[in-house]
Amino acid sequence: MTVRLAVTGAGGRMGKMLIEAIAAAPGVELTAAIERAGSSLIGADAGELAGIGKNGVAVVSDLHEVVEDFDVLIDFTVPAATVENARICADAHKKIVIGTTGFNEDQKAYLLEAKDATAMCMSANYSSGVNLCFKLLESAAKILGDDYDVEVYEAHHRHKIDAPSGTALRMGEVLACALGRDLGKVAVYGREGQTGARERDTIGFATVRGGDVVGDHTVMFMADGERVEISHKASSRMSFARGAVRAAAWIKSKEVGLFDMQDVLSLR
Ligand SMILES: NC(=O)C1=CN([C@@H]2O[C@H](COP(=O)(O)OP(=O)(O)OC[C@H]3O[C@@H](n4cnc5c(N)ncnc54)[C@H](OP(=O)(O)O)[C@@H]3O)[C@@H](O)[C@H]2O)C=CC1
Numbered sequence: 001m002t003v004r005l006a007v008t009g010a011g012g013r014m015g016k017m018l019i020e021a022i023a024a025a026p027g028v029e030l031t032a033a034i035e036r037a038g039s040s041l042i043g044a045d046a047g048e049l050a051g052i053g054k055n056g057v058a059v060v061s062d063l064h065e066v067v068e069d070f071d072v073l074i075d076f077t078v079p080a081a082t083v084e085n086a087r088i089c090a091d092a093h094k095k096i097v098i099g100t101t102g103f104n105e106d107q108k109a110y111l112l113e114a115k116d117a118t119a120m121c122m123s124a125n126y127s128s129g130v131n132l133c134f135k136l137l138e139s140a141a142k143i144l145g146d147d148y149d150v151e152v153y154e155a156h157h158r159h160k161i162d163a164p165s166g167t168a169l170r171m172g173e174v175l176a177c178a179l180g181r182d183l184g185k186v187a188v189y190g191r192e193g194q195t196g197a198r199e200r201d202t203i204g205f206a207t208v209r210g211g212d213v214v215g216d217h218t219v220m221f222m223a224d225g226e227r228v229e230i231s232h233k234a235s236s237r238m239s240f241a242r243g244a245v246r247a248a249a250w251i252k253s254k255e256v257g258l259f260d261m262q263d264v265l266s267l268r
């Protein structure tokens with residue numbers, strides 16, 4: 001049976017890409033598109049908005065209005081909006097795929113609670129390539145161990161509002177877990193001034209913002225005499241959108257619980 005999908009943030013960079021990806025994927029259809037109240041896009045045709053021609057789905061401003069019209073919501077917006085949308089989905093027992101990054105601790109705790117009421121998939125990155133990198137990083141960290149200094153670099157477009165990227169932070173978590181460290185204690189978010197020599201167990205993060213960079217991530221494992229780098233470079237948001245649509249089709253059959261793209265790709 002066709003899985004009915006809704007997209008919040010329909011006019012955003014990822015929203016438009018998701019509408020296009022849904023139109024191209026088998027077994028799914030777009031049945032609702034939502035933008036923020038007051039947006040000039042309310043009432044527009046979602047297909048036209050995404051540049052793929054009319055699809056007959058009008059953009060609305062209130063998720064409640066269309067909550068019975070879809071099976072799974074795909075949400076790539078901002079943290080406050082995602083938390084509110086997750087609450088509405090949990091109350092209505094609708095599944096949700098979350099791509100938004102930059103949540104604070106309270107927002108994360110709230111989302112963790114919502115998993116008891118519905119099935120949620122939450123990933124900082126829905127591309128298959130990045131999810132492969134998470135596995136490679138785990139292996140590399142276990143094999144290279146404490147003899148190598150580990151640092152995470154990321155670059156994104158000038159419009160990105162959170163830093164480090166959700167993907168970089170997830171990479172940090174994967175590395176810390178594989179190395180038996182607590183990321184909260186060992187993370188260093190940028191360096192400036194008289195920092196002193198690098199402390200052995202730290203995991204550093206470096207952030208670059210500018211232009212139209214879709215998303216670059218590199219983890220460096222550095223020792224005396226050699227360096228290993230594991231890199232991913234996204235050149236189109238379609239890689240994220242296809243993954244999120246795949247996750248939405250996958251999560252339709254789940255009842256409750258919190259999942260991520262590693263579950264969808266059977267990488268656990
Ligand atoms: N997990 C993954 O694979 C990926 C995650 N992301 C994440 O997805 C999120 C969105 O990225 P991107 O599409 O580039 O961002 P955009 O700014 O292009 O899109 C965000 C959308 O959310 C809407 N929005 C903003 N504030 C609110 C609000 N308060 N209530 C309802 N809607 C709101 C915006 O509307 P308006 O324009 O009117 O403000 C816009 O349509 C980011 O957190 C980003 O990090 C991005 C790519 C991949």
Ligand SMILES: O=C(O)C1=N[C@H](C(=O)O)C[C@H](O)C1
Nearest residue numbers: 101124125160165166167215
């Ligand atoms: O904001 C973006 O653009 C992206 N955000 C995600 C993140 O924060 O990791 C994923 C991707 O790199 C693009």
